Amino acid sequence: MGDTATSSSTTAGLQLLQDPLLNRGTAFTEAERDELGLRGLLPPQVETIEQQADRAWRSVEAVEGTSATSRQLAQHITLRQLQDTNEVLFYEVLSRHVEEALPLVYTPTVGAACQRFSQIYRRPRGLFVSYPDRHRLREVLRNRPRAEVDVIVVTDGQRILGLGDQGVGGMGIPIGKLSLYTAIGGIDPARTLPIVLDVGCDDDDLRDDPFYLGWRHPRVTGEEYEEFVDAFVAAVREELPGVLLQWEDFASKNALPILDRYRDQLLTFNDDIQGTAAVVAGAMTGAASVSGTSLREQRVVMVGAGSAGIGVCDRLVQAMVADGATEDDAVAAVHVLDVGGLLVEGQAGLTPAQARYAKSAEQLAGWGVDVERRSELDLLTVVRNVEPTALIGLSSAHGIFTREVITEMASHVERPIVFPLSNPTSHAEAEPQDLSDWTDGRALVATGSPFPPVEQDGARRRVAQCNNVYVFPAVGLGVVASRATRVTDAMLLQAALALGEQSPVRHDPGGALLPEVADMPTAAVAIAEAVARQAVADGVAPEATDEEVAAAVRAARWTPAYR
Numbered sequence: 219m220g221d222t223a224t225s226s227s228t229t230a231g232l233q234l235l236q237d238p239l240l241n242r243g244t245a246f247t248e249a250e251r252d253e254l255g256l257r258g259l260l261p262p263q264v265e266t267i268e269q270q271a272d273r274a275w276r277s278v279e280a281v282e283g284t285s286a287t288s289r290q291l292a293q294h295i296t297l298r299q300l301q302d303t304n305e306v307l308f309y310e311v312l313s314r315h316v317e318e319a320l321p322l323v324y325t326p327t328v329g330a331a332c333q334r335f336s337q338i339y340r341r342p343r344g345l346f347v348s349y350p351d352r353h354r355l356r357e358v359l360r361n362r363p364r365a366e367v368d369v370i371v372v373t374d375g376q377r378i379l380g381l382g383d384q385g386v387g388g389m390g391i392p393i394g395k396l397s398l399y400t401a402i403g404g405i406d407p408a409r410t411l412p413i414v415l416d417v418g419c420d421d422d423d424l425r426d427d428p429f430y431l432g433w434r435h436p437r438v439t440g441e442e443y444e445e446f447v448d449a450f451v452a453a454v455r456e457e458l459p460g461v462l463l464q465w466e467d468f469a470s471k472n473a474l475p476i477l478d479r480y481r482d483q484l485l486t487f488n489d490d491i492q493g494t495a496a497v498v499a500g501a502m503t504g505a506a507s508v509s510g511t512s513l514r515e516q517r518v519v520m521v522g523a524g525s526a527g528i529g530v531c532d533r534l535v536q537a538m539v540a541d542g543a544t545e546d547d548a549v550a551a552v553h554v555l556d557v558g559g560l561l562v563e564g565q566a567g568l569t570p571a572q573a574r575y576a577k578s579a580e581q582l583a584g585w586g587v588d589v590e591r592r593s594e595l596d597l598l599t600v601v602r603n604v605e606p607t608a609l610i611g612l613s614s615a616h617g618i619f620t621r622e623v624i625t626e627m628a629s630h631v632e633r634p635i636v637f638p639l640s641n642p643t644s645h646a647e648a649e650p651q652d653l654s655d656w657t658d659g660r661a662l663v664a665t666g667s668p669f670p671p672v673e674q675d676g677a678r679r680r681v682a683q684c685n686n687v688y689v690f691p692a693v694g695l696g697v698v699a700s701r702a703t704r705v706t707d708a709m710l711l712q713a714a715l716a717l718g719e720q721s722p723v724r725h726d727p728g729g730a731l732l733p734e735v736a737d738m739p740t741a742a743v744a745i746a747e748a749v750a751r752q753a754v755a756d757g758v759a760p761e762a763t764d765e766e767v768a769a770a771v772r773a774a775r776w777t778p779a780y781r
């Protein structure tokens with residue numbers, strides 16, 4: 219009898235140790251070990267979470283690799299294994315080492331983790347919503363590992379960072395983004411759900427790799443794709459009404475149509491289009507104040523007319539209008555290039571969103587180029603003629619901000635604002651140290667992926683990381699705290715303004731354009747409050763005073779502790 223009881227309680231104990239949400243490892247107390255059938259399953263020492271975190275971080279630091287990239291990938295795997303073993307401890311480690319851990323769980327390392335997803339796969343996390351299961355999507359949603367969910371991040375893996383189609387490997391991105399929803403925004407990890415829509419993969423090499431774990435089929439497109447996404451959204455609405463659904467890393471041709479289709483129907487936003495735009499607007503506010511100019515005076519050149527690039531342009535135009543410009547003047551002050559050169563009127567294949575920025579022959583009169591020949595309207599020519607105050611890259615084109623382009627720009631403006639925002643590091647449009655060297659330290663720089671500080675005249679200056687990670691965790695916190703039912707445009711505008719207000723450069727001209735990475739969780743609280751207040755003002759959240767909103771945001775924040 220006694221033996222049977224012992225064996226069944228030990229099975230329960232083992233199950234507990236294998237559930238990352240419940241497992242406390244060596245932190246289980248003596249009393250818990252007796253009560254939960256853990257006696258003998260753990261080494262005798264009872265540790266604090268601080269001791270555990272110390273050991274865990276040392277093991278991350280001890281990882282070796284044949285190159286910096288392979289070491290970072292191995293460190294990513296170590297951290298992911300910790301996440302799949304003991305989530306509270308994983309977030310304790312992240313919160314103590316945000317600055318060092320962010321590049322390992324997020325860009326740039328998450329890019330390599332997506333590319334090698336099928337090789338480094340260990341345990342499942344989240345949901346794999348696969349096209350062959352299209353008639354069983356509610357069943358798939360019901361099988362979700364966590365019953366109550368506040369936030370879903372979903373990708374179809376087609377445009378992972380600047381790395382193109384990663385098929386099912388795109389799952390690394392929702393996992394990474396949701397880790398930051400928790401580490402920065404304080405969203406309860408038990409209430410997050412990463413999802414990949416596996417609709418095939420157009421990268422033949424990846425699909426033919428014997429280890430590839432996704433559906434081995436070319437991507438489903440057109441009506442079939444739309445119907446599948448529709449069926450997925452319907453299943454989410456049935457199973458998880460009220461969840462925040464974040465779209466991530468969809469190809470341009472799908473990103474905006476999907477956002478337009480659902481933005482008024484459910485609690486949803488597209489991070490690449492709207493989150494990025496809010497962060498860039500926040501960083502631009504800081505940069506404009508250092509350069510002694512106002513937003514309405516900016517002349518912007520955007521390289522990359524994809525979903526992120528056009529989303530940023532729209533948000534900047536809105537900010538310039540709010541600052542006193544007319545809409546026509548603001549749009550005229552934004553020049554957009556894509557493959558082949560400047561966007562011009564009458565150009566074949568432009569989407570309506572891109573056509574807004576296409577320039578007419580009259581607007582380019584005096585440039586001395588043939589407007590019919592777009593190849594003549596290259597970046598250098600555009601910079602020479604526009605004399606931009608701000609140059610932004612969301613193109614994935616590595617090194618496209620050449621010395622010639624930057625010195626030309628810097629010959630016209632005292633403090634050129636240069637944002638090479640493409641990810642991961644290998645796709646950045648320029649290196650911050652080069653930008654500093656080419657402009658004698660005058661350039662105001664922010665990058666998409668982390669870079670080491672730049673050195674100029676013996677001084678070291680931190681490079682701001684202008685990445686949507688400054689906004690999406692805070693939007694999530696604001697939405698959860700206020701119980702919002704929509705993500706309105708005004709909520710994202712408030713996120714941008716609240717971020718801009720926290721730009722260190724506003725009170726220190728030598729400071730960076732965005733708060734330190736280690737200060738992100740604090741910044742997120744202020745941004746979340748602004749988002750939540752606007753949700754109330756827009757009537758998409760229950761009535762609450764500003765004090766109630768602030769209290770709700772504080773109360774909603776999850777912090778790593780064994781409960």
Ligand SMILES: NC(=O)C1=CN([C@@H]2O[C@H](COP(=O)(O)OP(=O)(O)OC[C@H]3O[C@@H](n4cnc5c(N)ncnc54)[C@H](O)[C@@H]3O)[C@@H](O)[C@H]2O)C=CC1
Pocket residue numbers: 377378379380381469470489490494497521522523524525526527555556557558611612613614615618639640641642645665666667684685686687
């Ligand atoms: N820092 C941040 O927070 C964010 C960075 N990104 C990065 O921005 C990049 C683009 O993202 P999306 O707009 O979503 O992708 P996308 O694929 O929708 O757009 C990229 C655009 O750049 C164009 N392009 C490619 N090579 C070019 C060249 N040599 N010159 C001019 N245009 C060129 C493409 O034709 C395409 O229209 C990616 O590398 C992504 O990682 C995206 C979102 C947020």
Ligand SMILES: CC(=O)C(=O)O
Pocket residue numbers: 378379380467489490640641666685686687
């Ligand atoms: C940061 C991000 O969302 C991207 O590079 O796609």
Ligand SMILES: [Mg+2]
Pocket residue numbers: 379466467489490
């Ligand atoms: Mg993205």
